[in-house]
Amino acid sequence: MKISYYPGCSLDGTAREYKESLESVAKILGIELEELHDWTCCGASSGHVTSDKLGVALAARNVVIADKIGKDLLVPCAACFLRLKTAEKELKAGNQIEGISYKYQGGFNIKHSTTFFREAISEKVLTARVKKPLYGLNAVCYYGCLVTRPPKITGAKNPEDPQDMDELMTILGASVKNWSYKTDCCGGNLILTHPEIARNLIKKLLDMAEEAGADCIIVGCPMCQSNLDTRQKEISRDNGGKYSIPIFYFTELMGLAFGEPSTGKWLNRHLTDTKALLKQKGLL
Amino acid sequence: MQVGGLAQTVAPNSIFRKQVEALSGETISACFQCEKCTNGCPVTIAMDIAPHKLIRSIHLGLKDEVLQSDTIWVCASCETCTTRCPNDIDIAHVMDILRQLSRSQGVKDSQKNVPLFHSAFLTSVRWYGRLHEMTMAVIFALKSEGMTGLAKQANMGVEMMRKGKIKLFPSRLLAGRQVKAMFRQSERRQKT
Numbered sequence: 059m060k061i062s063y064y065p066g067c068s069l070d071g072t073a074r075e076y077k078e079s080l081e082s083v084a085k086i087l088g089i090e091l092e093e094l095h096d097w098t099c100c101g102a103s104s105g106h107v108t109s110d111k112l113g114v115a116l117a118a119r120n121v122v123i124a125d126k127i128g129k130d131l132l133v134p135c136a137a138c139f140l141r142l143k144t145a146e147k148e149l150k151a152g153n154q155i156e157g158i159s160y161k162y163q164g165g166f167n168i169k170h171s172t173t174f175f176r177e178a179i180s181e182k183v184l185t186a187r188v189k190k191p192l193y194g195l196n197a198v199c200y201y202g203c204l205v206t207r208p209p210k211i212t213g214a215k216n217p218e219d220p221q222d223m224d225e226l227m228t229i230l231g232a233s234v235k236n237w238s239y240k241t242d243c244c245g246g247n248l249i250l251t252h253p254e255i256a257r258n259l260i261k262k263l264l265d266m267a268e269e270a271g272a273d274c275i276i277v278g279c280p281m282c283q284s285n286l287d288t289r290q291k292e293i294s295r296d297n298g299g300k301y302s303i304p305i306f307y308f309t310e311l312m313g314l315a316f317g318e319p320s321t322g323k324w325l326n327r328h329l330t331d332t333k334a335l336l337k338q339k340g341l342l
Numbered sequence: 343m344q345v346g347g348l349a350q351t352v353a354p355n356s357i358f359r360k361q362v363e364a365l366s367g368e369t370i371s372a373c374f375q376c377e378k379c380t381n382g383c384p385v386t387i388a389m390d391i392a393p394h395k396l397i398r399s400i401h402l403g404l405k406d407e408v409l410q411s412d413t414i415w416v417c418a419s420c421e422t423c424t425t426r427c428p429n430d431i432d433i434a435h436v437m438d439i440l441r442q443l444s445r446s447q448g449v450k451d452s453q454k455n456v457p458l459f460h461s462a463f464l465t466s467v468r469w470y471g472r473l474h475e476m477t478m479a480v481i482f483a484l485k486s487e488g489m490t491g492l493a494k495q496a497n498m499g500v501e502m503m504r505k506g507k508i509k510l511f512p513s514r515l516l517a518g519r520q521v522k523a524m525f526r527q528s529e530r531r532q533k534t
């Protein structure tokens with residue numbers, strides 16, 4: 059299977075382990091990723107806040123590249139996903155977009171990575187690849203805001219209670235817990251502009267994961283991962299607690315379950331330790 | 343009604359509502375004050391005007407109160423309100439429009455970090471075609487708090503660098519020119 063691929067800016071920097079794990083896992087599953095040639099920033103958090111038209115134009119440029127190829131487009135970042143879907147809606151409606159004159163075909167779908175991996179690969183194929191089932195790993199899956207919201211743009215079937223990662227991780231053998239914070243907000247870029255507010259939101263998620271009986275949180279968005287993973291020290295300092303909950307990309311755990319040898323390298327990039335837990339569970 | 347804790351008598355005026363409706367394409371006047379937006383909002387605790395009151399304030403024409411509120415800068419764009427509004431008002435999009443309007447009117451000091459963040463982000467995109475996180479973080483730190491800001495971010499920066507999470511040099515793209523042109527076009531439009 060060959061599909062188009064828009065990594066997005068974070069995957070080149072702070073979320074390198076997401077990029078590397080996603081690409082490895084795709085390869086193992088026989089999916090050929092064609093990175094959009096010369097892709098540019100989708101505008102993410104800042105384009106639409108500054109100007110509606112600029113926000114749409116920055117994202118639309120990339121959707122047009124994908125349209126010319128005509129294959130489904132895989133997007134690993136939740137914010138990129140929503141921006142590209144928003145631009146797609148404008149292009150489909152035939153609205154005028156600054157700097158773009160192009161006759162849009164629209165014969166392809168834009169898919170967030172969590173949905174793509176759940177839908178494109180059958181349970182049978184996934185199970186057949188598993189060398190090391192994630193038995194004993196108690197997890198909650200955290201989707202954040204923009205994988206599902208707003209559903210009139212994302213097309214999410216179940217925006218308040220998405221299931222894709224839950225199902226994927228269950229197939230790989232993890233014990234996935236129910237919790238009602240799957241799509242609550244981690245604060246996004248408030249971590250830079252209003253850090254106190256963001257830290258409170260992050261703390262709530264960490265607390266609720268623990269209350270649900272999870273010893274790790276599984277995510278599919280670079281912003282969520284970064285907020286949850288890199289602030290635990292500060293939150294411990296401010297609250298006198300001792301927060302140390304591993305925050306995994308779902309693709310890292312797929313790699314682990316498939317026995318991909320680079321998994322250790324990806325996990326070394328996390329700020330909150332992941333290895334003690336995995337060793338304790340006999341997974342590393 | 344009360345806005346930001348201050349009781350005042352308001353003579354309703356539809357000019358501002360019509361302006362926001364025209365810019366956003368949203369029907370503000372459909373709001374029946376059910377408060378669903380506010381009840382699902384994760385950051386009301388830091389807002390001076392709760393989301394449903396903000397919508398009501400637009401309806402009443404309280405332009406200055408709305409555009410100078412903390413609310414529009416504290417909003418995390420989480421899209422919960424938009425998803426849940428029974429009248430299909432895209433409140434998160436209305437927030438974007440209000441932020442765009444507010445910038446040209448001058449943002450109050452206590453919230454100026456947010457527009458500074460967004461302009462640091464877009465500066466990096468304009469220069470390189472893609473966001474270069476380190477460039478963005480340095481510009482933001484310097485512009486928001488000068489050297490103190492830079493020192494504050496430095497610890498996290500060093501730790502991330504140690505973990506191989508920092509990309510030191512931005513990518514060079516052929517498409518850089520196209521992106522610059524989009525920015526220029528957007529500026530020209532805003533001037534006219």
Ligand code: SF4
Pocket residue numbers: 372373374375376377378379380393394397426427428429430431433
């Ligand atoms: S959810 Fe919609 S209708 Fe209800 S108060 Fe908010 S804006 Fe008004």
Ligand code: SF4
Pocket residue numbers: 379382383384385393416417418419420421422423424433434437
């Ligand atoms: S988009 Fe903004 S106003 Fe709406 S619920 Fe989220 S933070 Fe609150």
